[in-house]
Amino acid sequence: MKTQDLINAITEMREEDSLKISQELLEAGASPAEILDACRVAMEVIGKRFESGDCFIPELILAGEMLKGISELIKPRLQQEARQEKYGKVVIGTVEGDIHDIAKDIVAFMLDVNGFEVTDLGVDVPPAKFVQAVKDTGAKVVGLSGFLTLAYDPMKATVEALKAEGLKDVKVMIGGGQIDNQIRDYTGADAYGKDAMAAVSLAKQWYGV
């Protein structure tokens, strides 16, 4: 059993195999770090496929489930392992007045598995809370999510609040059901991303990864 088998099981969406192989690898003496590394490689493959339109939401969600299952499996042996080095911090949330979380959760998940430390503020987040989180974490990237047309103005208010607090070098990306580049201009955000991988690309670009 090799870590490549685990990578294959995850990318081929063989959920039961992914857990079985992880278990076997652990029993054969593989370290949790090796298994996590295989998971990361598998998620890179899935992320690329998602970007190029070769896999979709069912696969992202199932991959997330597989990762969750594997993490549970290796957790008992994980305490001595050092935390994985992250590229940078991202603050994310659904803006004030909007309680949609599905797309935001997928973006947060993809940023996380692609090497970012994500602070997820949840839904219906007022501008002041974004400002506070950016100050607390020192994040250089903020992601604003919203599904309703109602989200336009709270997005704009959040961008303005960040600027008013002197956090001018913080980059803001926006996304969601009714968002387009016209709304990027309207809100003063730095970029609009059409899906989760666009958010990963933007974060990588802004952190110079």
Added chain:
Amino acid sequence: MFELTLPETREGNKTPEQLFAERTQRMQDALALKKPDRIPIQLGFGYMLAEMGGITRQELHENGEKEMELLEKAALYFEPDSAMGLFNNPGAALAVGDRMTKFPGHGLPPNGSFQFVEGEYMKPEDYDAFLDDPADWAIRKYWPRVFSKLEGLSLLPPLGIAAFGTYALFQLGIFKAPPVAAALRALGDAVEAQAAADARGQETFQRLAKLGFALPLFVGSIVEAPFDFMSDTLRGMRGIMLDIHRRPEKLIAAMEKCLTFQLEFAINFRKATGMKMCFIPLHRGSDGFMSLEQFERFYWPTLKNMQEVLVENDIIPFVFYEGVWDQRLKYLAELPKGKVSGLFQFSDIFKVKEVLGDVMCIAGGMRNSMLQAGTAEEVREWTRKVCEVVGRDGGFVMTTGIGEMEGCRPELVKVWVDATKEYGVY
């Protein structure tokens, strides 16, 4: 608050009766893929009415007379062919303690916007009970879960006991048990609230008709693509996406069930009311959610079948193709030609015309974002282009990409409507 000064001349000073006849004909011609005298315009004002009237959204939802007044004013000011206000009313949802919706002033600030709280309200282990008897499962298991004031219904015996004739009467005592009695009272309140909302809805369209405005395409029955039926209010997006991989056969069997009873509902509705339209809002089938292969297996067959059966029963599906459908237009071309209609949000509307111009009446053409963040010149120029290309040869209704206009600037809406009347003449 926006001051509305009514235009002095109202579309050539015609009587409301003449206007109603003309506008209805215009909408009907577009639906039948014919060329009307000009492109019809439908405005779904929604929360824009609260903004224009200077009232909260909560008041707009809860003061039916005020909503009607604002809708009449807005319709007379902009003079579209058809207009509507809010899509739904919180009365019944509040009466049963609906956990899957939030309304302004109820779980949201008074100026919040109605929203769904999606969740996994049906668990994977519920599939067998759902497949065995969806009605029994829904009333005894699902309603108590999603409607907080109907929790008592979980005490009812299996509904199949009703078939036990006189012996079934032995079980009636359960209806006196306090939790069941409370649930029935809540249900009674919901019935009253919904009936009142229905009556207000009817009155609204009668009053609009008297002012000369045609019925909007949204008015009729409402059903969902079987995949969305299983996703939206039952499994939730996370659940349904996992079902594609973990239990595809059960998902398909469940979709067949909800195709059958939704069709029976829509056909009965048509017979009982005489109304021809059937609104089908789509959610998880657009580009980006699933692969074309998955779409062909899980989404399209039941949605296509649904529209075909509706058409056979003299019903016109008005399908909201939310999001982007650019990769899926070729499937839509399989639908019965000239018998269906579709509202497109973010699809390439010119491509839609090219592929589906001879298949369905196309509605849409204006992005909500442009009416909020655009300029008058931009709106005029875009409208001209849409009228010329998408409007060509008829079969087109000008609307916003979604049936809600919160945040749209009245002056831009005016420019858009006037430009449609100018460039949309055939």
